[in-house]
Ligand SMILES: *[C@@H]1O[C@H](CO)[C@@H](O)[C@H](O)[C@H]1NC(C)=O
């Protein structure tokens with residue numbers, strides 16, 4: 007008992023010591039427009055600086071020598087609290103609270119600002135719905151994207167992204183959304199979701215008041231397909247192939263083979279695929295799968311965002327169970343025939359021996375008496391036939407299927 011107490015005490019002591027030697031760090035998540043309270047213990051003596059998430063080399067003083075530097079953004083409350091008003095995405099980052107007389111007394115607060123309390127995850131190409139309950143229409147729908155693709159390799163999560171109106175009470179705006187977005191009294195439906203639809207959707211009522219804010223996260227599809235040798239692969243592409251790039255990488259050579267390039271089917275394909283692989287509408291078909299077809303299909307949209315990864319695994323050729331059963335029966339028959347043959351050979355051999363013996367006995371019969379000849383006749387014959395064939399057959403293991 008003492009030992010356990012000592013162990014617990016030393017563990018607690020160690021953790022206390024190690025904690026006090028480090029700067030206290032806290033993470034907090036706030037939503038857009040919220041006020042965030044930061045505790046500043048000894049007020050007159052504290053400095054507060056802010057390092058934005060987007061530029062950590064930049065320091066913004068919020069409180070300096072007890073004075074609030076930006077009255078618009080921050081407010082001092084006498085009980086040792088600093089209030090950040092109406093936080094936005096640009097307020098994300100690290101807040102350092104430190105004593106101006108003793109720099110080793112410091113506290114770090116990492117603030118994350120989220121746009122929505124409600125986030126929905128939708129897979130690429132699927133449908134996103136926002137229900138409009140008790141909202142006075144006609145509505146306005148605004149969208150603020152969270153992602154911007156700069157080029158094939160660079161994706162930016164930007165904070166400077168402007169809000170765009172997708173629906174202005176009467177009309178769907180933006181060519182990207184015409185045909186995909188429909189608005190009724192009850193709901194907003196966005197079909198065939200793309201990665202560029204990631205962001206926040208704001209619904210404003212008839213009078214322009216914000217009523218709903220929802221965030222959409224788009225994820226790509228991950229599929230594992232197991233097929234047997236000779237089967238056909240039918241693969242969903244989630245969009246019409248004219249909106250896609252499809253690249254296939256076989257496990258065998260690890261070389262990327264482009265199948266659809268910026269919406270155009272590549273012809274002719276690699277000889278291994280030519281004639282077996284076709285793409286129609288939003289489906290890819292590969293006929294008569296070989297074991298060497300194992301690999302991965304990477305589907306991306308025209309902007310280079312991932313739509314799907316499909317991993318193909320192929321099982322080697324297997325006989326159907328009936329054929330296996332028939333083959334084992336044939337095997338068993340062949341085995342029994344072999345055993346028969348061996349026993350026959352043995353029998354013939356025995357008979358020859360016996361004949362030789364009989365000949366010898368017959369030759370000697372003249373010299374010896376008839377009694378000895380009769381004894382030989384009783385013991386020698388027929389024994390071989392029974393004892394060779396049957397034990398062999400009985401001791402052979404039963405066939406297994
Ligand atoms: C970060 O802030 C510093 C100081 O204001 C500035 O010189 C620099 O250009 C900024 N970097 C970026 C990437 O904005």
Ligand SMILES: *[C@@H]1O[C@H](CO)[C@@H](O)[C@H](O)[C@H]1NC(C)=O
Nearest residue numbers: 066074075076077078079080
């Ligand atoms: C504070 O807000 C006022 C009025 O909106 C504006 O004129 C001023 O430039 C702002 N100050 C800072 C430091 O942002």
Ligand SMILES: *[C@@H]1O[C@H](CO)[C@@H](O)[C@H](O)[C@H]1NC(C)=O
Nearest residue numbers: 026105107108109110111112
């Ligand atoms: C600064 O604070 C640390 C930790 O609280 C303390 O150990 C140290 O003595 C202080 N130094 C001064 C100069 O006050």
Ligand SMILES: *[C@@H]1O[C@H](CO)[C@@H](O)[C@H](O)[C@H]1NC(C)=O
Nearest residue numbers: 155156157158159160161162
């Ligand atoms: C993508 O853009 C970044 C920054 O603008 C640049 O450094 C990079 O070289 C670009 N890559 C390509 C493939 O163009």
Ligand SMILES: *[C@@H]1O[C@H](CO)[C@@H](O)[C@H](O)[C@H]1NC(C)=O
Nearest residue numbers: 144173174175176177178179
């Ligand atoms: C919505 O946009 C369309 C097309 O730009 C325009 O004709 C229509 O007047 C706008 N409606 C409202 C209510 O602003």
